Amino acid sequence: MFFSKGFFFFAIPSLLMCLVLTGCSLVKLNFGNSITPLEEKVVSGEGENKVLVLNIEGVISNQKKRSLMGSQVDVGMVERVRETLQKAVEENDIKALILKINSPGGTVTSSDIIYHEIKFFKEKQNLPVYAWVVDLAASGGYYIAQAADTILAHPTSISGSIGVITVKVNLKGLMDKVGVEWEIIKSGDKKDFLSPFRAITQKERQLFQETIDNFYQRFVRIIAENRKKLDHGQVTALADGRIFSSEQALKLHLIDHIAYRDEAEDLIKNDLGVKKIKLVTYQRSGEYKSNVYSSLPSQPVINLVNLNMNILPKNPGPHFFYLWMP
Numbered sequence: 001m002f003f004s005k006g007f008f009f010f011a012i013p014s015l016l017m018c019l020v021l022t023g024c025s026l027v028k029l030n031f032g033n034s035i036t037p038l039e040e041k042v043v044s045g046e047g048e049n050k051v052l053v054l055n056i057e058g059v060i061s062n063q064k065k066r067s068l069m070g071s072q073v074d075v076g077m078v079e080r081v082r083e084t085l086q087k088a089v090e091e092n093d094i095k096a097l098i099l100k101i102n103s104p105g106g107t108v109t110s111s112d113i114i115y116h117e118i119k120f121f122k123e124k125q126n127l128p129v130y131a132w133v134v135d136l137a138a139s140g141g142y143y144i145a146q147a148a149d150t151i152l153a154h155p156t157s158i159s160g161s162i163g164v165i166t167v168k169v170n171l172k173g174l175m176d177k178v179g180v181e182w183e184i185i186k187s188g189d190k191k192d193f194l195s196p197f198r199a200i201t202q203k204e205r206q207l208f209q210e211t212i213d214n215f216y217q218r219f220v221r222i223i224a225e226n227r228k229k230l231d232h233g234q235v236t237a238l239a240d241g242r243i244f245s246s247e248q249a250l251k252l253h254l255i256d257h258i259a260y261r262d263e264a265e266d267l268i269k270n271d272l273g274v275k276k277i278k279l280v281t282y283q284r285s286g287e288y289k290s291n292v293y294s295s296l297p298s299q300p301v302i303n304l305v306n307l308n309m310n311i312l313p314k315n316p317g318p319h320f321f322y323l324w325m326p
Helices: 005-021 077-091 108-125 140-145 172-178 202-226 232-238 246-251 261-272
Strands: 038-045 050-057 072-074 094-103 105-107 129-138 150-153 158-160 243-245 278-284 321-323
Touching: 038 077, 050 077, 077 094, 077 108, 077 278, 094 108, 094 140, 094 261, 105 108, 105 140, 108 140, 108 202, 108 321, 129 140, 129 261, 140 158, 140 321, 150 246, 150 261, 158 246, 202 232, 243 246
Parallel strands: 050 094, 050 278, 094 129, 129 150, 129 158
Antiparallel strands: 038 278, 105 321, 158 243
């Protein structure tokens, strides 16, 4: 991309002036890769008994986080989870892990990988894992919570939405109206399976449903394996996509406790047999996290051609989601 000197002489001062006039007191222009190693940050408590807080926030995928200028500011969620757990193994002083979940879910594969990584970490390190639901642990968020030994939820949290969804756009009617026609040459009649430029056939719908059903059965099986008070049939009866309040989820054995932060900490202390715990998190230089309720910074992404709020993957093709899409 080419810009003249005159562009920078005009654009940069103008941008800064606009920021000043709109009341901004801090300007951070990020033109390059600014990813730094993870560092330990104490968020509450004291003592030698460290409990690591791992944030599962937002839509679950492995998309890179980028700044307004397009530079990468953080790795994808799957990469960050893996990096965090690896650091915890290297530090070798963590007594327990808390998954702080606030997510509507995300892609099937990213949800499953994060679940697997946490389960592997738990078994390798022989540590208790707690899932603490703040606002939302729906679909893929609840899937990841299955890696925990104990699931706790805030009194006003939402859980559930057990199921699979995908979205196919049919643009044929629109293309007909504007007089645009796509000519596709293919080796087989299903090579353009789920093309947005034609309607899906009944046979294709059947094949697609089989894939959805496979992912759905995996979700049900994962819950049945990890929620000891529920069998496969009971989970299936609850897995119709509905959401549950904390009281409903507790009654149906989808969670184990309803607890505020201090109550959750008391439960962990009791399980560990200690009087004090120190909650820590791993963050990058420049990230601010004052307490356990703080969220990781989310850099804005503006795409004037495809404004999708970072929910849908950027690569083409159909995608399968463990995602609550009300």
